[in-house]
Amino acid sequence: MSFDTATAAGKAAPADEGDIVIRVRGLTNRFGSKTVHEDLDLDVRKGEVLGVIGGSGTGKSVLLRSIVGLHTPNEGSVEVFGQHVGKLSRDERIKVERRWGVMFQDGALFSTMTVRENVMAPMVEHTKIPRALMSELADLKLRLAGLELEAAPKRPADLSGGMRKRAALARAISLDPELLFLDEPTAGLDPIGAAKFDELVRSLSNAMGLTVFLVTHDLDTLAATCDRIAVLSDGKVLAIGPLDEVRKNDHPWIQEYFSGPRGRAAVR
Numbered sequence: 001m002s003f004d005t006a007t008a009a010g011k012a013a014p015a016d017e018g019d020i021v022i023r024v025r026g027l028t029n030r031f032g033s034k035t036v037h038e039d040l041d042l043d044v045r046k047g048e049v050l051g052v053i054g055g056s057g058t059g060k061s062v063l064l065r066s067i068v069g070l071h072t073p074n075e076g077s078v079e080v081f082g083q084h085v086g087k088l089s090r091d092e093r094i095k096v097e098r099r100w101g102v103m104f105q106d107g108a109l110f111s112t113m114t115v116r117e118n119v120m121a122p123m124v125e126h127t128k129i130p131r132a133l134m135s136e137l138a139d140l141k142l143r144l145a146g147l148e149l150e151a152a153p154k155r156p157a158d159l160s161g162g163m164r165k166r167a168a169l170a171r172a173i174s175l176d177p178e179l180l181f182l183d184e185p186t187a188g189l190d191p192i193g194a195a196k197f198d199e200l201v202r203s204l205s206n207a208m209g210l211t212v213f214l215v216t217h218d219l220d221t222l223a224a225t226c227d228r229i230a231v232l233s234d235g236k237v238l239a240i241g242p243l244d245e246v247r248k249n250d251h252p253w254i255q256e257y258f259s260g261p262r263g264r265a266a267v268r
Contacts, residue, residue: 019045019046020043020044020045020046021044021045021046021080021081021178021179021211022042022043022044022067022078022079022080022179022211022213023042023043023044023077023078023079024040024041024042024043024063024066024067024076024077024078024079025041025076025077025079026039026040026041026075026076026077027039027040027041027042027063027066027073027075027076027077027078028040028073028074028075028076028235029059029062029066029071029073029074030074035235036057036058036059036062036235037059037062037063037066037073037076037235037236038235038236039075039076039235039236040063040076040232040235040236040237041236041237042063042230042237042240044211044213045211045228046211047205047209047210047211048211048212048227048228049201049202049205049211049212049214049225049226049227049228050212050213050214050226050227050228050229050230051214051215051216051221051222051225051226051228051229051230052064052213052214052215052216052229052230052232053216053217053222053229053230053231053232053257054231054232054233054238055233055253058232058233059232059235060215060232061105061183061184061215063215063232064181064183064213064215066078067080067085067181067213068085068100068102068181069085069086069093072086073086080096080100080179081096081099081178081179083096094126097126098126098175098177099177099178099179100177100178100179100180100181101122101171101172101173101174101175101177101179101180101181102172102180102181102183103165103168103169103171103172103180103181103182103183103185104168104183105183105184105185105187108168109156109164109167109168109171110156111155111156111157112155113155113156114152114153114154114155115142115147115151115152115153115154115155115156115159115167115170116135116138116139116142116152116153117138118156118167118168118171119138119141119142119167119170119171119174120134120135120137120138120174121171121174122171122174122175123137123138123174123175126175127175137174138152138170138174139152141170141171141173141174142166142167142170144170144173144204145166145167145169145170145173145200145204146166146196146200147163147166147167147170151163151167161188161189161193162189162190162193162196162197165185165186165189165197166197166200169182169185169200169201169204173204173208176208177210178209178210178211179210179211179212179213180204180205180210180211180212180213181212181213181214182201182212182213182214182215182216183215184215184216184217184218185197185201185214185216185221186198186216186218186220186221187217187218191220194218194220194221195220195224198220198221198224198225199224201214201225202224202225212225214226219257219258222243223243226243227242228240228241228242229241229242229243229246231246231249231251231253231254233251233253238251238253238254239251239254246258
């Protein structure tokens with residue numbers, strides 16, 4: 001099955017204007033002589049879990065960082081909630097940032113803080129609620145992320161890898177965001193831990209009405225969690241759509257990715 005012209009050109013599938021939470025147009029990212037993205041377009045729809053995949057060096061994490069404003073692209077525009085991220089004033093940006101949460105690949109927890117203090121950090125930065133209430137809300141977020149409260153007073157170094165992932169997720173949902181960014185959330189987890197984390201992300205998405213932008217290489221995560229998948233290749237979005245639709249694409253990388261033993265097992 002050949003991919004259609006719009007998909008082949010890296011153009012996002014059409015969606016109602018009110019349903020688009022993230023709109024990327026003409027994004028170009030260069031690092032020296034290497035072009036990672038060139039004229040990349042992407043739409044992320046409200047309430048969906050979008051999985052972003054691609055080979056090494058295709059710029060999955062760079063795309064995420066460009067969307068949240070941690071990297072300034074060479075060209076193109078990024079809109080989140082209808083606002084151009086790169087053109088916001090400091091106060092406007094703070095308001096937008098309160099509406100999203102980010103979980104980085106390594107968790108990026110503050111090593112000198114307890115787990116509870118890590119989850120409270122966004123509240124301290126963005127709200128003026130009493131400290132005691134912050135502590136109670138942090139404990140609630142930890143429970144939502146699947147952690148027992150015995151972990152709250154511990155330092156990140158005292159937790160297992162899976163527990164650190166959950167603590168990082170709890171911090172990402174600290175301010176009840178509408179939009180959640182996850183960068184390789186199951187990397188380094190054993191299969192059982194990864195499966196439980198996938199279930200957690202899906203349940204939180206449903207319960208909180210989250211839109212999720214999920215960078216992953218995990219085939220099981222795609223099958224268990226994602227509503228649509230965007231494939232990055234050659235600087236663009238090569239294909240985008242539901243798993244069953246994308247895996248029928250005849251591009252060599254997509255066929256190799258999905259047709260191996262792990263790909264077949266994940267789809268089953």
